[in-house]
Each structure stands twice: as structure tokens, then as C-alpha cells.
Amino acid sequence: MPIHGLPPSSAPIKPAHFDIERVIRPNILALHPYRCARDDYSEGILLDANENALGHSIAAPQANGETPSPEAELDATADLDLHRYPDPSHPLIKSRIAELRGLPSTDHVFLGVGSDEVIDLLMRVCVVPEREKILITPPTYGMYAVCAQVNDVGVVKVNLELSGDAGEGGERGRFSVRVDEVKRAIDADPTIKLIFLCSPGNPTGTLISLSSIRALLDYEPFKGIVVVDEAYIDFAEPGGSATTLISEYANVCVMQTLSKSFGLAAIRLGIALAQPPLIQVLSNTKAPYNVSTPTAHLAVRALSPESIKTMQAKVGELTKNRAVLIASLRALAPLGVGAAVGRQDANFVVVPILQRGGSAPDNTRAHALYKTLAEEEGVVVRFRGNEPGCLGCLRITVGSEAENVVVIDKMKKTLEKL
CATH class of the missing domain: 3.40.640.10 (Type I PLP-dependent aspartate aminotransferase-like (Major domain))
Structure with a gap:
């Protein structure tokens, strides 16, 4: 059984009596590792990994009323x-x-x-x-x-x-x-x-x-x-x-x-x-x-306590952005964006992409939208169409207000062509 992710090699193995596939446990040889978001794309507006689009919430310590520089922070860590x-x-x-x-x-x-x-x-x-x-x-x-x-x-x-x-x-x-x-x-x-x-x-x-x-x-x-x-x-x-x-x-x-x-x-x-x-x-x-x-x-x-307050404020902002994103996605219904799937209790939204001019979820069109957004428009979302109950679905992390405007604009532009 070949090792997943490693192309076959014809190079001789030394010593000749060794075969790594006989050393590794069979369940590990058969393993398909978890495919994380960065395995596919790492540049652009990244709305595919459910990260906090507003950044961390650590309140910067202040000395004499001044926020320390990044260099000072690095020195403190060292x-x-x-x-x-x-x-x-x-x-x-x-x-x-x-x-x-x-x-x-x-x-x-x-x-x-x-x-x-x-x-x-x-x-x-x-x-x-x-x-x-x-x-x-x-x-x-x-x-x-x-x-x-x-x-x-x-x-x-x-x-x-x-x-x-x-x-x-x-x-x-x-x-x-x-x-x-x-x-x-x-x-x-x-x-x-x-x-x-x-x-x-x-x-x-x-x-x-x-x-x-x-x-x-x-x-x-x-x-x-x-x-x-x-x-x-x-x-x-x-x-x-x-x-x-x-x-x-x-x-x-x-x-x-x-x-x-x-x-x-x-x-x-x-x-x-x-x-x-x-x-x-x-x-x-x-x-x-x-x-x-x-x-x-x-x-x-x-x-x-200060950082927790910052976190809660950012969560509140993202929650508001989530509502705006859902409303904006709803406005794309004539282009084949279905109603959001499930309830919106997280920092992402899942929507089915429908057949052009139809009402059924379309995995092929959804995957094409996902690929085009990432490779041509600089917007990375996550294709989830192979999950049970998620046929034709894309998962979109709630971004900043500006990021959400861009993703909606790029989706509209791309769906008009697909």
C-alpha cells in the first residue's frame, strides 16, 4: 500500500531487505490526513478556515500611556x-x-x-x-x-x-x-x-x-x-x-x-x-x-479582563457582520444562492449554490464557484458539498465589513458567468 501524499519512486532502497510499508501500522498507511484550509490556498481574502477576521483580542500593555512597539513585544517574549x-x-x-x-x-x-x-x-x-x-x-x-x-x-x-x-x-x-x-x-x-x-x-x-x-x-x-x-x-x-x-x-x-x-x-x-x-x-x-x-x-x-472585553466586542461586531452577510447572500437568490443552511450560531455561514435557473443544489456549479473565487478573484471560501446534508454548499467565514462587501461582489460577478 503506497504512502498517501508521496509519489511512487523507482530509486533503489538501502538496505534491500527493508520495506517501510511493512513497518508502518496498516491503519496509518490507509490514513487520509485531515485536509486543512491552507492545504488548498494561502493567499487572498481568507474566509475558509473560520478564523477571527478581526484579529486577536489581546489588549496591549501600556507603559507611561504608550503602547509598546512590535520590537518591544518580541524582546519581552525572548x-x-x-x-x-x-x-x-x-x-x-x-x-x-x-x-x-x-x-x-x-x-x-x-x-x-x-x-x-x-x-x-x-x-x-x-x-x-x-x-x-x-x-x-x-x-x-x-x-x-x-x-x-x-x-x-x-x-x-x-x-x-x-x-x-x-x-x-x-x-x-x-x-x-x-x-x-x-x-x-x-x-x-x-x-x-x-x-x-x-x-x-x-x-x-x-x-x-x-x-x-x-x-x-x-x-x-x-x-x-x-x-x-x-x-x-x-x-x-x-x-x-x-x-x-x-x-x-x-x-x-x-x-x-x-x-x-x-x-x-x-x-x-x-x-x-x-x-x-x-x-x-x-x-x-x-x-x-x-x-x-x-x-x-x-x-x-x-x-x-481587558482582553476578554475586547474579545466580546469583536464577537459582537462579527455577529452584526454575520447578519449583514446573510442578508447580502439572500439578495443573490436570483443568481442561484439558496437559503443559508442550519442556524447561524457560529462565525460562518453555509449556503447551497443552486443549478442555474433551477432550485436544486448543484455540486458542480458550487465547486466551480469555489475554484474561480480562489484562483481568479482572490477570495477563498470552503467547499463543503460532499458533507451529508450539505449538497452544493459553500462555507463562508464571516469577515470584516469590507471583506464581506468584496466576497458578495465577487460571488455576484462569478455567478453571472457560471
């Missing part, structure tokens, strides 16, 4: 004892997160190298390779399935349900968890140890109801953990976070991140929130110095 290993526990970061999310203490907080480390750790500590499984609800974040294959665990899929017609807000129904179907899957396969729920979903943009999450937590035949991925929670209406369930349920784990609302995707800080026993197991298993000193330094500043 003075962080970089020759020493980082603090393995980061109590100040955990304390600020616990306070922000309404948790009683730091022993409810775990820090990882992005949420992806948390996903991988949960599988490694909970799911026995080749014997046990996870359950996911497509369309959903692709790393759950990728990590499952890396860890050699099975995947059970119960697709989300898309129900309802376009309402006054222009959205086409909403995605919801088919709780009864998930329960039936659990009854049929008791080896399921983790249920991954993305809320708000990626790419659905839809917050999962707490009642649905409670129904799974309370389901006695399920002996595992419900993992709720809340990467986009700050863009949703208050009151929908599963963190409110942590004090009541030992079998829930909530994942969050500084990548989205805080605008700090580059520092790679992911968070797990749960009752202390699970947090301790994750801490016992992680690499000893997984969160770097520069990352921790920036996280502490990002979680200061």
Missing part, C-alpha cells in the same frame, strides 16, 4: 526564560478559564495543544484499539474520524437531521441530533465509548440543544462519555453552553479553544472542561511540557 522547560500545569491560565466559564476550580480544566490534542487524548485514554468505537454525527468536524483511524478505533455514524424550510431569517431549517437513532446505535453496539457532538456544529453552524445532550448523558445503557466540542460557543446566544452540565454530570467533557472568538488560532491552545477525575487522567497522560511558554504567555494576556 525574555521568558526560553532556555527552561515550561510550567507543566499553568495554574493562572486554568484559573482564568474556570472563572470565565463558571467552574469552581482549576481541577476542572485541562490544556492541550489545540483541541486536536484533546480529541486524540480522549480516544487514547478511553477507547481500546480494534475493539471499541466512537460515535459521530455527520456533517461534523473531520478530525474526529481522522484521530479514530490513527488510534485504530471504529467509527459509528448517525447523521444529523436537517428539518424545516427557510424561515423569515433566511435559514433553511436547522440541524439537530437524532437522539433516538443515537440510542439505537448504542443499544446495537455497546463498544461505543465516546460520543462527539460539535456545538455549534462545523459545518452546520447550529447549536445543539442542552435537552438533547442531557438525554444522552442520562441514557443508562451508554457507559461512556459525551464530548461536546464548543469551539464556536462565544458566537452563539448565551445560555447554550454544555459547561452548565459539568457540575451535574461526570460523563460530559466540553472542549473549547482560544482559536476562534479570541482570534488566537496560531498559538494552538485547546481546553477540556470536565469533573476532576477525567481532567486528572488527561493530565496524567499528556506530554510533560505540552503547552509552550510563549503560548502560555499570550494566553494569560488574552484571558485578562
